[in-house]
Structure formats: C-alpha cells, structure tokens
Amino acid sequence: MSDGSDATNADGARRVSDSSDDGPVLAADGRPLKQSLQRALRRQKLRALGLIAPLLIFILVTFIAPIADMLFRSVENQIVSDTLPQTVQTLADWDPDSGELPGQEVFRDFYFDLAVAAQRKKHTQLGTRLNYELTGVSSLFRRSGRRIDDIGEVYMDQFEDLNAAWGEEMTWARLMGSEDWLQEQEAWNADAAAADEADRDFDRPLPAFEFGADVRAELPRTAAVFDEFAHYMRTDNQESVMEDEPWEVAYAALYEDLMANPDAAAAFSGENATILSEAADAVPKFQAVDYKAAILETEEGWSDPQVWATIQTFSPDYTTGYFLNAVDLQMTPDGIQAQPRDQQIYVLLFKRTLFMSLMIMGSCVVLGYPIAYLLSNLPLRESNMLMILVLLPFWTSLLVRTSAWKVLLQQQGVINDLLVWLGLVADDSRLVMINNQFGTIVAMTHILLPFMILPLYSVMKTIPPSYVRAAKSLGATNWTAFWRVYFPQSVPGIGAGCILVFILSIGYYITPELVGGTTGTFISNRIAYHISSSLNWGLAAALGSILLAVVLLLYWVYDKIVGIDNVSLG
Amino acid sequence: MSSIDLPSTPKPSLTGFVLPIVAVAGAFFGLVTGSAKDSTLLGLVIGAVVGAALAYALVGYMPNRRLGRWVAIGLFAAIGILVGGFPGAVAGAAIGAVMGWITYWLSTGAYRHNVPIYYTAPQVLWHNSYLFICGLVFFFLIAPILTIMPLSFNAENFFTFTPEMLALDPAGYSLKHYRDFFTNPNWQQAMRNSVQIAPAATFISVSLGTLAAIGLSSEHVPFRRPIMAILISPMIVPLIISAAGMYFFYSRVGLQGTYLGVVLAHAALGIPFVIITVTATLVGFDNSLTRASANMGAGPVRTFFKVQMPLILPGVISGGLFAFITSFDEIVVVLFVGSAGQKTLPWQMFTGLREQISPTILAVASILVVISIALLSTVELLRRRSERLRGMSPG
Numbered sequence: 001m002s003d004g005s006d007a008t009n010a011d012g013a014r015r016v017s018d019s020s021d022d023g024p025v026l027a028a029d030g031r032p033l034k035q036s037l038q039r040a041l042r043r044q045k046l047r048a049l050g051l052i053a054p055l056l057i058f059i060l061v062t063f064i065a066p067i068a069d070m071l072f073r074s075v076e077n078q079i080v081s082d083t084l085p086q087t088v089q090t091l092a093d094w095d096p097d098s099g100e101l102p103g104q105e106v107f108r109d110f111y112f113d114l115a116v117a118a119q120r121k122k123h124t125q126l127g128t129r130l131n132y133e134l135t136g137v138s139s140l141f142r143r144s145g146r147r148i149d150d151i152g153e154v155y156m157d158q159f160e161d162l163n164a165a166w167g168e169e170m171t172w173a174r175l176m177g178s179e180d181w182l183q184e185q186e187a188w189n190a191d192a193a194a195a196d197e198a199d200r201d202f203d204r205p206l207p208a209f210e211f212g213a214d215v216r217a218e219l220p221r222t223a224a225v226f227d228e229f230a231h232y233m234r235t236d237n238q239e240s241v242m243e244d245e246p247w248e249v250a251y252a253a254l255y256e257d258l259m260a261n262p263d264a265a266a267a268f269s270g271e272n273a274t275i276l277s278e279a280a281d282a283v284p285k286f287q288a289v290d291y292k293a294a295i296l297e298t299e300e301g302w303s304d305p306q307v308w309a310t311i312q313t314f315s316p317d318y319t320t321g322y323f324l325n326a327v328d329l330q331m332t333p334d335g336i337q338a339q340p341r342d343q344q345i346y347v348l349l350f351k352r353t354l355f356m357s358l359m360i361m362g363s364c365v366v367l368g369y370p371i372a373y374l375l376s377n378l379p380l381r382e383s384n385m386l387m388i389l390v391l392l393p394f395w396t397s398l399l400v401r402t403s404a405w406k407v408l409l410q411q412q413g414v415i416n417d418l419l420v421w422l423g424l425v426a427d428d429s430r431l432v433m434i435n436n437q438f439g440t441i442v443a444m445t446h447i448l449l450p451f452m453i454l455p456l457y458s459v460m461k462t463i464p465p466s467y468v469r470a471a472k473s474l475g476a477t478n479w480t481a482f483w484r485v486y487f488p489q490s491v492p493g494i495g496a497g498c499i500l501v502f503i504l505s506i507g508y509y510i511t512p513e514l515v516g517g518t519t520g521t522f523i524s525n526r527i528a529y530h531i532s533s534s535l536n537w538g539l540a541a542a543l544g545s546i547l548l549a550v551v552l553l554l555y556w557v558y559d560k561i562v563g564i565d566n567v568s569l570g
Numbered sequence: 571m572s573s574i575d576l577p578s579t580p581k582p583s584l585t586g587f588v589l590p591i592v593a594v595a596g597a598f599f600g601l602v603t604g605s606a607k608d609s610t611l612l613g614l615v616i617g618a619v620v621g622a623a624l625a626y627a628l629v630g631y632m633p634n635r636r637l638g639r640w641v642a643i644g645l646f647a648a649i650g651i652l653v654g655g656f657p658g659a660v661a662g663a664a665i666g667a668v669m670g671w672i673t674y675w676l677s678t679g680a681y682r683h684n685v686p687i688y689y690t691a692p693q694v695l696w697h698n699s700y701l702f703i704c705g706l707v708f709f710f711l712i713a714p715i716l717t718i719m720p721l722s723f724n725a726e727n728f729f730t731f732t733p734e735m736l737a738l739d740p741a742g743y744s745l746k747h748y749r750d751f752f753t754n755p756n757w758q759q760a761m762r763n764s765v766q767i768a769p770a771a772t773f774i775s776v777s778l779g780t781l782a783a784i785g786l787s788s789e790h791v792p793f794r795r796p797i798m799a800i801l802i803s804p805m806i807v808p809l810i811i812s813a814a815g816m817y818f819f820y821s822r823v824g825l826q827g828t829y830l831g832v833v834l835a836h837a838a839l840g841i842p843f844v845i846i847t848v849t850a851t852l853v854g855f856d857n858s859l860t861r862a863s864a865n866m867g868a869g870p871v872r873t874f875f876k877v878q879m880p881l882i883l884p885g886v887i888s889g890g891l892f893a894f895i896t897s898f899d900e901i902v903v904v905l906f907v908g909s910a911g912q913k914t915l916p917w918q919m920f921t922g923l924r925e926q927i928s929p930t931i932l933a934v935a936s937i938l939v940v941i942s943i944a945l946l947s948t949v950e951l952l953r954r955r956s957e958r959l960r961g962m963s964p965g
C-alpha cells in the first residue's frame with residue numbers, strides 16, 4: 001500500500017468493521033470507501049503538482065522557451081516576405097529558368113516594397129540575409145536603397161506642380177484618415193500645445209491612426225504605403241502623420257491607384273473629392289516612370305536573373321537553408337548543391353569537434369581509471385583524503401583552471417621555461433603548446449577528468465572485492481583476475497563517465513576559445529561567432545540545433561545505460 | 571599491521587638492490603642539475619656516485635631513520651649552496667629529503683608493506699609503478715591550480731616566474747596584483763555585479779527548487795519522468811546552446827542586457843542542482859514525521875518549517891551552494907544575456923585572459939580557489955551532518 005494514502009486507509013479500515021456486511025464499504029463521511037480513497041489520491045496529486053507548478057512554469061518560460069525560440073529561428077525566414085510582401089507574390093509566377101529578367105510588374109512591386117523598406121531602414125537587413133545565399137546582394141540593396149527615392153520624386157514634383165496642396169501634410173492626413181481619428185488627433189495636438197505652453201509634462205500616447213471609409217478599397221497601394229508611414233511616424237518618431245508629408249513613394253502609389261481607378265474620387269466628399277478628381281484627370285498626362293529601367297539605373301546588379309532567382313527561392317516563410325548551410329550545402333535556384341570549396345568549414349568543424357571530444361574522452365579514461373581504482377580500493381580515511389585532490393579541481397572555477405593552463409603552456413610559460421632551463425629545448429625553439437589542438441585537449445582533459453573519476457568511482461565502489469579474490473584463489477594471475485573479472489564489472493562506470501565527458505566536451509566554449517587558437521576550436525565557438533560577430537543568427541541557431549540533437553541523443557543513450565536519476569554530484 | 575609482517579619480510583640486499591636504485595635516483599637528480607648547468611654527463615656521474623655513497627652511509631651507519639633523513643637533507647642543502655646559492659640550498663634540501671626517504675623506504679623493505687607477502691618481485695615493481703602513475707595523475711590534477719598561487723605574488727607584470735622569484739628574493743614578490751584587484755574600479759564593479767547576481771539567482775532557484783523537490787518526492791506525481799527531464803534540462807543542454815537560445819529569446823522580450831535577465835538565466839541554470847540535492851535528501855525522509863506533526867495539530871506550513879525543513883536543511887543548503895557557485899562561476903550565458911553593465915567576475919577574467927592584461931587575473935584566481943576550498947569543506951561538513959541526522963531520525 002502506498003505511503004501517502006495510509007491515513008485514509010486506516011480510517012477506512014475502521015469503518016469496515018463498523019459497517020454491515022452487505023453493500024459497499026463506506027468511509028467516515030458516508031461515501032463509498034473506493035471513491036473516498038480516489039478523492040484523497042487526487043487531492044494528493046494536485047498538491048504535488050501545485051508544489052511543482054511554479055518551478056515548472058519558471059523553467060518553461062526562462063529556459064524551454066528560449067530553446068524553442070532557437071529551434072524556430074533555425075528555420076524561420078519571414079524577413080523576405082515581410083520586407084518585400086508584394087514582390088514575393090508577383091515574383092512567384094516568374095520562371096527563373098527562362099534566363100530573362102522578371103517583367104515590369106515585378107519591378108513595379110519591387111519598387112514600392114524597396115522604397116518603403118528603405119524608409120524604414122529594413123532593406124539592409126534583408127540584404128544581409130540574402131547575402132548569406134548570394135554574395136553581393138547586400139551592397140545591391142544598400143546602394144539601391146539610397147537612390148530609390150529619385151523614382152518617387154518624379155511623381156511628387158508633378159503632383160505638387162498640379163496643386164501645391166499635395167505638398168502639405170494636412171492634405172494627406174485629411175484624405176487618408178477617418179473623421180474620428182482627425183478629431184481625436186486635433187484634440188491631442190491642442191492638449192499637447194497647451195501643455196507645452198504651461199511647461200507641463202505631457203505623456204498621453206498618440207491616438208492610433210485610422211483609415212477613412214473606402215480609402216483602402218479605392219486607393220489600395222497608397223493606403224498600404226501610408227499605413228507603413230503612419231506606423232513609422234508613430235513608433236520611430238513619436239509624431240502623428242500631421243507633422244510631416246508622406247514619403248516620395250506615396251505619390252507614386254497614388255499615381256498608380258488613380259491610373260487603375262480613375263473614379264476613386266467618387267467615394268470621397270468635400271475637399272478630398274475635389275482634389276482627387278482634379279488629380280485623376282491630370283495623371284494620364286503625367287510623365288510615367290519605367291520602373292524596370294529606373295531600378296536598373298539605381299544599381300546595375302539587378303540585371304542579373306540570379307538575384308531574382310535567389311529572392312524567389314528564399315521567399316517562403318520557412319526554409320531549410322540554414323540547416324543546409326550548417327552541413328556545407330546551399331539551396332540554389334537549381335536545387336541543393338555543395339558550397340564553394342573555400343566556404344566548406346562546418347563539416348570539418350563538426351568532425352574536429354567529434355575527434356577532439358573523443359581524444360579528451362580517451363585521455364580521461366586512461367588517466368581516470370587508475371585513480372578511480374585506487375580510490376575505491378583504499379581504506380575510507382585515505383580515499384577521502386585523496387578524493388579532496390579530485391574534488392578541488394572540480395570545485396575550482398573553470399576560468400581559474402583555464403588561466404592556469406594558459407600560464408603553464410604558453411611560449412613564455414612555466415613549462416617552456418622549465419624545459420629551457422633544463423636545456424631540453426633551445427631558447428629560440430620553444431614548444432608551441434597553446435592555441436592549437438594540443439592545448440585544448442590537455443586543458444580540457446584536466447577540466448573534465450573529475451567527471452570521469454566520479455562515476456567510475458561510484459561504480460567501482462560497488463564491485464565486491466571477493467570476486468577478484470575468488471578468481472585468484474582459483475588460480476588466475478593478477479592480470480587475468482583483473483581483466484576477466486574486475487574490468488567487465490567496471491564497464492558501466494566507463495560508459496557513464498565516457499558519455500558524460502563526451503557530452504560536456506562537445507558543447508564546450510570557454511576553454512577552446514581561450515586556448516584553442518584557430519585549429520583547436522569547436523563548433524560552439526563558431527556558434528558564438530555567428531551570434532556576436534557575423535550576426536547570422538539563423539545559421540547559429542541551425543548549428544545549435546544540430547548540436548542539441550546530438551547531445552540529446554547521447555543523453556538518451558546515457559539514460560538507457562545509467563539512468564538520469566543516478567546523476568550524482570560526487 | 572605492517573609491524574607484524576616486518577620480521578618475515580626478507581631484508582633487501584644492500585649492494586644488489588638498494589645501492590643501485592638510489593644511485594639511479596641520484597643520477598636522475600644529477601642529470602637535472604647538470605643539464606641546468608650545461609654539464610649533463612658530469613652531473614649524471616656525480617649524482618650516481620653521491621647517491622650510492624649516501625645510501626651506503628645511511629644504511630650502514632644511521633639506523634635512526636629520522637636522524638638519517640635530516641642528515642641527507644642537510645648534506646644536499648650544503649651541496650645546493652655550493653652549486654646555486656640560496657635557491658640551490660632549497661632545491662638541494664628537497665632533493666635530500668627525497669633521497670633520504672627513498673633510501674630508508676628501500677632498505678627497510680617498506681616498499682612491500684602494501685602488497686601480500688607472496689608477491690613476486692615483478693608484481694611488487696608493478697604495484698609501486700602503479701602507485702607512482704597515480705601520483706603523477708594527482709599531480710596533473712592539482713599542480714596547475716597550485717602553480718598560479720605563487721605566480722599571483724609576482725612583482726612584475728608577467729605570467730611566468732621571474733629570476734628574482736626563483737631566487738626567492740623578497741623583491742621578486744609583491745601584493746600589487748591583489749592591491750590592483752581591490753582598488754581597480756573594473757574589478758570592483760565586476761565583483762559587485764557577481765555578488766549582486768549570484769545571491770538573487772540562488773534565492774530563486776532554492777525557493778522554487780525546494781518546493782518542487784518536495785512535490786516530486788511525494789508518491790503520486792503524474793508525469794514524473796517528463797517533469798524531471800524538463801527540470802534537469804538546464805544541466806543537460808550545452809551552455810552555448812542555452813546561451814544562444816536565451817540571447818535570442820530574451821532580446822525578443824526585452825530582457826537581454828538587464829540585471830533581471832541575467833538573474834533569471836542563472837536561476838534556471840542553478841535549479842537542476844537544487845532539485846538533485848534536495849530530492850536526494852528527501853529519499854531518506856520519514857513521512858510519518860509530517861503525519862505525526864499533523865496529528866498533533868500543526869498546519870502544513872508549520873509542519874514544513876518546524877519538522878521537514880530542519881531535517882532537509884543540509885540538502886537545501888548544499889543545493890543552494892551548488893546553485894550559488896553555478897551562478898558565480900558562470901560565464902557563457904552572462905556573456906550573451908548580459909551587457910557591459912552586468913559584467914561579472916568570470917567575464918572580467920575572460921576578457922583579461924583574452925587580452926593578457928595583467929596577472930591580476932591570477933590574484934583573483936587564487937582568491938577564488940580559496941573560496942572554493944571553503945565551499946567544498948562546507949558541503950562536505952553538511953553532507954556528513956545530513957547523514958548523521960538521517961541516521962538519527964526514527965524509522
């Protein structure tokens with residue numbers, strides 16, 4: 001019988017003797033005993049869960065959510081469709097194998113997307129993202145972004161020549177905004193001005209911009225641009241759209257809308273209708289812009305169909321591109337291909353990480369086994385004394401140990417000095433023991449050795465000495481007794497220690513970073529590099545996800561061999 | 571006991587066993603000294619001769635062990651003075667101690683004390699080589715940590731022993747790196763940050779962790795394994811991955827580069843240690859105690875603080891120490907989640923090591939070693955106390 005329900009059981013048992021022989025056994029409150037027991041059990045479960053819940057939620061929010069976020073980032077690719085929403089749609093119909101540039105339509109949509117993105121400074125981010133896939137795209141976006149406004153200016157000048165009112169902020173605000181918003185904003189402006197005069201603090205938030213009825217339906221492009229503009233003014237400048245005239249691209253959008261829908265003015269009233277119908281009558285006589293030619297003029301590079309093919313390939317919201325990059329492949333318009341030879345580094349890094357982790361694991365077994373054997377066969381008092389020598393490094397700060405190795409191994413370091421003093425090494429040919437694989441392996445073996453010794457020790461402690469004695473009494477030599485009787489029993493300890501050391505070492509960052517130089521670094525150093533220096537977060541996330549998968553697989557194996565519950569802290 | 575075995579141990583032969591081995595040891599030390607003085611062969615020969623002579627003299631005329639060893643120390647220290655002045659004397663004394671010990675260890679047959687009487691010579695040789703190898707591994711474990719301590723007293727800004735230090739000249743030593751640590755605003759700021767972050771993180775992990783451990787150790791917990799896996803996961807996932815994920819996620823929610831963000835991250839990392847130590851303590855906890863307390867009218871809260879808590883306190887404290895040292899030592903996560911305002915001690919050491927600024931790092935390292943020795947002894951004492959308490963608890 002389980003421990004927790006004893007109280008209720010005892011209670012129930014007393015009832016049994018009290019109650020009559022037929023019918024269900026009843027508990028003190030008259031319920032059937034079975035029900036009552038179940039209720040107590042449920043309450044206990046809830047209590048336990050209630051105790052666990054705060055921590056579980058804490059871990060889920062502070063730890064599991066970040067890991068999930070990283071996994072998500074490794075496939076996420078929304079930046080292309082977020083920055084170029086219209087282009088991505090029109091470009092979908094283009095056939096990259098035709099060898100020709102996309103049509104006028106794509107260029108028109110691209111102009112609107114890029115002009116808005118350039119105003120919001122998002123085009124450089126997109127350029128950086130696409131540059132991972134096709135070198136040179138980044139500068140293409142950057143340079144075009146600087147000159148893209150020239151195209152809109154053509155229309156802006158023509159509108160303003162037609163009616164100077166187009167150059168005023170209020171014309172646009174009245175045309176686009178709803179009545180409610182206009183009133184609210186006017187009131188806010190008045191209050192802000194009053195507060196300013198009285199030298200008071202004024203921190204009422206700006207009213208959110210709201211489109212007038214039919215604006216979105218009648219002038220879709222203009223509304224889309226103006227929406228971005230309003231959002232930009234509100235969040236980046238903390239101003240309302242009444243403070244500034246819209247971007248040049250809004251004029252181009254209005255031109256397109258009026259050409260497509262000459263009767264748009266009918267949906268408006270008052271001043272808006274007048275100014276719009278005037279414009280609608282005038283636009284067919286405007287000088288039109290050839291978007292394709294204009295964009296090619298901003299930057300020659302757009303005439304390469306490869307660029308457009310790349311945008312098309314990476315337009316979906318989710319991509320396997322980062323994972324492919326992480327194993328030295330790349331997604332091209334022609335399918336999956338190997339990276340250029342000079343960029344193939346990740347498979348090499350993964351191999352090196354595995355190789356060095358295996359070396360570290362091997363040296364830990366070789367050094368740790370004799371120590372664990374000694375510790376488990378000595379009398380308790382002596383083994384406790386020696387155990388301190390194992391636990392002291394275990395408890396010492398990682399950076400302390402790494403700095404110690406740096407001091408020992410460097411060319412002007414203690415070991416080299418000693419060798420030179422002894423005359424074993426000439427002063428001008430001091431050994432290079434740091435900033436290479438050797439340094440990393442030595443330092444990490446030292447750092448991870450306690451993690452090998454402790455599980456080995458705990459397994460060896462449980463091997464009865466009588467087995468070896470029995471083997472010897474039956475005529476086995478020392479070696480046979482050890483190899484055929486003792487060693488097989490210590491194998492679980494070796495397995496546990498090896499997996500633990502291996503898992504810890506493939507994810508190590510600090511020590512390889514400090515003593516690894518260029519040839520002794522791990523995949524984790526590359527992850528850190530992509531997070532903090534190259535800012536290719538997607539690739540960092542993909543590399544991290546692969547590493548995480550390897551580690552979890554190993555832990556699963558560890559769990560099968562040793563059991564996670566048996567993790568002990570020495 | 572060895573004193574009983576002793577009479578039956580055959581006395582090793584002087585000329586066939588003790589003399590040659592001590593001569594070899596002497597030759598080794600002679601070789602070392604000789605090569606440092608650019609006369610390798612001479613050193614080797616002199617060392618062997620001196621070693622053999624010492625062994626002959628000690629075994630033949632100095633039956634008193636203690637006196638004999640002091641004589642050896644004095645003799646070699648004198649030779650050291652002649653060869654290399656004061657530091658030579660110190661080195662000589664050390665060599666003398668080793669030589670004296672070897673001589674008596676061999677000549678009295680003490681080298682066979684730990685092996686069964688029937689062991690053959692090769693077996694004894696193997697046993698002692700095994701002990702020697704173990705000694706080397708222990709040396710490998712401890713020496714790097716001990717090396718940095720004297721170096722932290724370096725009077726120069728070098729990461730290596732200066733000739734003055736080797737000559738044991740007081741001018742070669744100074745406390746200036748310690749002074750730098752205690753006066754330099756960078757280090758002090760880092761120290762302050764560490765001292766502010768670690769306790770806050772420890773408090774969160776210990777309070778939440780202890781409650782959860784109590785919940786986990788009750789009999790009927792649904793989904794115990796998956797819950798346990800989630801709670802232990804911060805220990806399993808490599809730090810660089812935790813750091814990357816936290817960096818992405820915390821910058822999304824605006825916690826990146828804040829004190830709160832670092833504390834939350836460190837608390838998450840410390841929780842597995844609290845869970846493991848406290849559940850381990852609770853395994854031996856006798857539940858009839860809480861029932862007895864409830865029976866006498868104590869509420870759950872009172873029972874927890876008056877009955878359960880005092881008994882599991884050692885486990886909670888050592889879990890807390892683990893969590894504290896995790897946060898105090900942690901660098902990878904703080905490097906990403908923190909900003910310059912949250913620069914902790916390990917972070918400052920990391921930058922210092924990268925740029926090789928000054929041996930102040932070694933002074934800090936020595937202080938940290940002393941702190942970890944203190945923590946290690948505390949945990950050990952608590953573990954013993956916990957075992958004692960559990961032994962005394964009824965049931």
